[in-house]
Amino acid sequence: MNTRIVLTKRPSGWVDESCFAVQDCAEPVGGPGDVLLEAIYLSTDPYLRGRMNAGPSYAPGFEIGKPIVSRVVARVIASGNSRFAVGDVVWGFLDWALRSVVPRGEGLHKIDTTLGRISHAVSVLGMPGLTAWVGAIEIGQPAPGDTAYISSAAGTVGQLAGQFAKRAGARVVGSAGGDDKVDFLRDRCGFDAAFNYKTGSIDEALAEHCPQGLDLYFDNVGGSTLEAALRHARVGARIPVCGMISAYNEVDDPGIKGLQALLTKRIAMTGFIIYDHVHKLAAYQARVAPWLRSGELVFQEDIVQGIEQAPAALIGMMKGEAIGKRLVQVAAE
Amino acid sequence: MNTRIVLTKRPSGWVDESCFAVQDCAEPVGGPGDVLLEAIYLSTDPYLRGRMNAGPSYAPGFEIGKPIVSRVVARVIASGNSRFAVGDVVWGFLDWALRSVVPRGEGLHKIDTTLGRISHAVSVLGMPGLTAWVGAIEIGQPAPGDTAYISSAAGTVGQLAGQFAKRAGARVVGSAGGDDKVDFLRDRCGFDAAFNYKTGSIDEALAEHCPQGLDLYFDNVGGSTLEAALRHARVGARIPVCGMISAYNEVDDPGIKGLQALLTKRIAMTGFIIYDHVHKLAAYQARVAPWLRSGELVFQEDIVQGIEQAPAALIGMMKGEAIGKRLVQVAAE
Numbered sequence: 001m002n003t004r005i006v007l008t009k010r011p012s013g014w015v016d017e018s019c020f021a022v023q024d025c026a027e028p029v030g031g032p033g034d035v036l037l038e039a040i041y042l043s044t045d046p047y048l049r050g051r052m053n054a055g056p057s058y059a060p061g062f063e064i065g066k067p068i069v070s071r072v073v074a075r076v077i078a079s080g081n082s083r084f085a086v087g088d089v090v091w092g093f094l095d096w097a098l099r100s101v102v103p104r105g106e107g108l109h110k111i112d113t114t115l116g117r118i119s120h121a122v123s124v125l126g127m128p129g130l131t132a133w134v135g136a137i138e139i140g141q142p143a144p145g146d147t148a149y150i151s152s153a154a155g156t157v158g159q160l161a162g163q164f165a166k167r168a169g170a171r172v173v174g175s176a177g178g179d180d181k182v183d184f185l186r187d188r189c190g191f192d193a194a195f196n197y198k199t200g201s202i203d204e205a206l207a208e209h210c211p212q213g214l215d216l217y218f219d220n221v222g223g224s225t226l227e228a229a230l231r232h233a234r235v236g237a238r239i240p241v242c243g244m245i246s247a248y249n250e251v252d253d254p255g256i257k258g259l260q261a262l263l264t265k266r267i268a269m270t271g272f273i274i275y276d277h278v279h280k281l282a283a284y285q286a287r288v289a290p291w292l293r294s295g296e297l298v299f300q301e302d303i304v305q306g307i308e309q310a311p312a313a314l315i316g317m318m319k320g321e322a323i324g325k326r327l328v329q330v331a332a333e
Numbered sequence: 334m335n336t337r338i339v340l341t342k343r344p345s346g347w348v349d350e351s352c353f354a355v356q357d358c359a360e361p362v363g364g365p366g367d368v369l370l371e372a373i374y375l376s377t378d379p380y381l382r383g384r385m386n387a388g389p390s391y392a393p394g395f396e397i398g399k400p401i402v403s404r405v406v407a408r409v410i411a412s413g414n415s416r417f418a419v420g421d422v423v424w425g426f427l428d429w430a431l432r433s434v435v436p437r438g439e440g441l442h443k444i445d446t447t448l449g450r451i452s453h454a455v456s457v458l459g460m461p462g463l464t465a466w467v468g469a470i471e472i473g474q475p476a477p478g479d480t481a482y483i484s485s486a487a488g489t490v491g492q493l494a495g496q497f498a499k500r501a502g503a504r505v506v507g508s509a510g511g512d513d514k515v516d517f518l519r520d521r522c523g524f525d526a527a528f529n530y531k532t533g534s535i536d537e538a539l540a541e542h543c544p545q546g547l548d549l550y551f552d553n554v555g556g557s558t559l560e561a562a563l564r565h566a567r568v569g570a571r572i573p574v575c576g577m578i579s580a581y582n583e584v585d586d587p588g589i590k591g592l593q594a595l596l597t598k599r600i601a602m603t604g605f606i607i608y609d610h611v612h613k614l615a616a617y618q619a620r621v622a623p624w625l626r627s628g629e630l631v632f633q634e635d636i637v638q639g640i641e642q643a644p645a646a647l648i649g650m651m652k653g654e655a656i657g658k659r660l661v662q663v664a665a666e
Contacts, residue, residue: 222592241595255588259555262574262604269602271595 002027004097005310007062011052015318019052020068020311028101035105036078040089041303042096042310042328043071043122044317045156046243067095068310071122073111074100075331081105089113091121096310098330115289118333123156123325124292124299130284131274132160135240137168139270140216144169147210149229152220153194154181154300156325157242161218162191163297170216173209175202175225177320184323189298202228218242222256230261239269300324335360337430338643340395344385348651352385353401353644361434368438369411373422374636375429375643375661376404376455377650378489379576400428401647404455406444407433408664414438422446424454429643431663448622451666456489456658457625457632463617464607465493468573470501472603473549477502480543482562484530485553487514487633489658490575492522494551496630499523503549506542508535508558510653517656522631535561551575555589563594572602633657 001024008021030036048070051062062068072094076084084090084105092108094100102108111121123129135157142148148165152158153174162185166172174185175197185194193209202225206214213234219226220243229239261267291297302322304313307330317326334357341354363369381403384395395401405427409417417423417438425441427433435441444454456462468490475481481498485491486507495505495518507518508530518527526542535558539547546567552559553576562572594600624630635655637646640663650659 241592243596253590253593255590256592257586257588259574259589260586262602263576263606264604266604266606266609268604269595271597271599271601273596273599276599 001025002097002099003307004067004095005307006067007052007064009064010054011049015049015052015315017311017315022308022311025097028097028099030078030080030101031103032080033104034079035076035081035084035090035102035108037074037090037094037100037102037108038077038331039072039074039094039096039098039100039307040329040331040333041073041119041122042307042330043073044310044314044322044326044328045070045128046318048314049318067097068314069093069095071126072096073118073122079105084108084110089118089121091126096307098307112285115285116292119301119303119325119327120292120299122327123301124160124297125285125289127274127278127281128156128325129160129288130277130281131242132157133164133284133288134272134274134277134280135218135242136161136164136216139240139272140165140218140238142168142170142216146170146215147212147234148172148216148218149206149210149214149232150174150218150220151197151225151229152176152243153185153189153191154178154323155220158218158220159185159189159298159300159324161242163189165216165218166190166192173206175205178323181323184300188300197225203231206232213237216240223254226256227258230256230258230267233261233265233267235265237265237267239267241269241271302326304328306330334358335430335432336640337400337428338640339400340385340397342397343387344382348382348385348648350644350648355641355644358430361430361432363411363413363434364436365413366437367412368409368414368417368423368435368441370407370423370427370433370435370441371410371664372405372407372427372429372431372433372640373662373664373666374406374452374455375640375663376406377643377647377655377659377661378403378461379651381647382651400430401643402426402428404459405429406451406455412438417441417443422451424459429640431640445618448618449625452634452636452658452660453625453632455660456634457493457630458618458622460607460611460614461489461658462493462621463610463614464575465490466497466617466621467605467607467610467613468551468575469494469497469549472573472605473498473551473571475501475503475549479503479548480545480567481505481549481551482539482543482547482565483507483524483551483553484558484562485509485576486518486522486524486527487511487656488553491551491553492518492631492633492657494575495524496522498549498551499525506539508538514656517633521633530558536564539565546570549573556587559589560591563589563591563600566594566598566600568598570598570600572600574602574604635659637661639663 076088142165148170154176182194185191195205217229409421475498481503487509507527515527518524528538550562
């Protein structure tokens with residue numbers, strides 16, 4: 001039998017396991033032109049929380065009783081489609097299921113297995129990596145000598161955003177929710193400083209670690225962290241806005257105080273969504289893959305084994321228990 | 334005797350006349366190299382409110398018992414300085430006084446009287462005009478077919494920002510606090526639509542006048558107007574932030590709700606201060622002066638007569654009673 005993960009109810013506030021069910025389900029059957037896949041890695045990403053809500057977001061919501069969908073790395077196990085051969089490794093937005101069928105192979109991307117690990121196609125060499133690049137480099141425009149502050153710095157995007165800003169000559173400071181993550185940022189990712197936002201005041205930490213103030217704040221969280229960054233921003237600072245996980249809808253949004261800093265300090269605050277930048281992916285991969293191979297760029301993955309662990313793995317990622325990119329491996333490579 | 338306007342106490346909330354005194358004072362005496370001036374026009378500007386506070390802003394605060402200072406258009410009545418001759422018309426940041434002396438003529442700018450009216454040097458052909466240009470054109474980047482919304486649209490900067498965006502091909506919608514101002518925007522400045530924000534819901538007005546949403550919001554006010562603009566913004570909207578008069582300090586700042594729109598709609602919100610752009614003034618003047626002479630560009634002034642009227646004129650400007658640029662004329666041209 002096949003196995004899948006479905007959404008059983010919409011969460012209010014924190015997600016817990018009662019929102020999911022691990023279900024046996026029918027083996028997929030393909031017709032002419034279709035592609036049959038065996039999933040290898042399921043990607044867990046912060047944006048999935050928004051898709052569990054009923055309201056519209058920038059991506060459509062999940063349906064109750066239907067599978068969770070995210071980026072999945074998979075192997076072609078049968079193909080009626082000339083573009084895909086058995087054994088090809090691909091990624092696409094796929095159901096969380098051991099096996100699935102993709103009509104006419106639409107939306108599947110072949111993974112170039114020479115570039116890096118196949119799991120990297122949904123992280124450092126995929127859209128999350130490009131997210132870090134566009135935010136930290138294209139929008140953030142770090143200059144040598146700048147100070148860049150990254151929140152959620154030990155996450156998939158944050159670890160890369162910090163390393164990219166560092167390569168551009170910035171002094172890089174990161175915050176994360178655990179001492180082990182802080183050690184990871186300093187000792188493995190080469191951040192100049194890092195702090196645990198859960199054990200002290202963000203204002204005091206920024207005053208200590210960024211005494212000259214911030215030229216770039218890569219915003220992954222919004223809320224009081226953004227307010228602190230506005231207070232510590234220097235004249236001309238750039239704030240790429242990549243995530244605002246601290247407020248999902250305007251009803252319970254406490255608002256952001258201190259936006260006058262945009263004016264008094266001539267700050268540019270720019271939201272972006274990576275789907276607008278898809279056309280840059282190949283050039284990004286060509287630039288970054290050699291750094292990854294040489295070890296100049298560090299990328300941390302946190303791989304949980306077994307599809308039945310997928311709900312707990314996703315919830316744990318949302319609660320911040322993972323260092324780096326959390327994946328669920330459901331078949332051998 | 335000479336006459337001047339001094340700040341007698343710091344306002345809390347709305348400014349009233351008890352914050353000012355009209356004082357007799359000594360005639361200024363110049364030494365070698367100094368320039369003696371007779372004031373002609375005193376400029377009233379929204380930013381002056383911030384300078385009445387004790388706290389630091391982006392410009393230094395006024396001192397109690399000392400004159401108000403703003404841009405003043407003046408005539409040279411005596412000069413010990415080879416750069417200035419008697420009869421030259423100049424502008425500078427000068428005391429609000431009938432006559433004053435400027436040591437070594439520092440900070441005085443000679444006005445090219447062939448460009449336009451001499452009063453224009455502190456408005457449409459000066460820094461306020463350049464403010465409208467940088468915000469509406471350089472930061473706002475209006476494209477033909479865009480919809481641009483301007484708050485405080487009947488003010489010095491707003492009337493120009495709207496006309497500049499219109500020249501760039503945008504459909505222009507303005508809001509102001511009075512039906513006479515709305516008529517002025519529609520009938521004289523060529524705005525496609527305008528509404529009185531005091532007599533209805535901004536959300537409903539934006540829904541009616543900008544049914545496709547906003548591509549550009551020139552923010553002169555912050556607060557709930559900014560929140561409404563974020564709700565009505567289209568994907569890729571630009572928000573040049575020129576003023577946030579609705580909140581002066583973070584203590585009583587209610588915060589801005591709905592900033593998630595920056596992310597979901599990829600909005601760029603960019604604060605600017607015109608002092609960073611001073612080097613562009615000559616090119617701006619050369620571009621705009623012909624439009625003003627030909628009548629293609631409308632610029633409305635509201636001129637109050639007599640230095641003793643200056644406090645009331647300033648307070649009235651802050652309360653929104655003027656259409657266009659309010660000046661106080663204290664001597665004949």
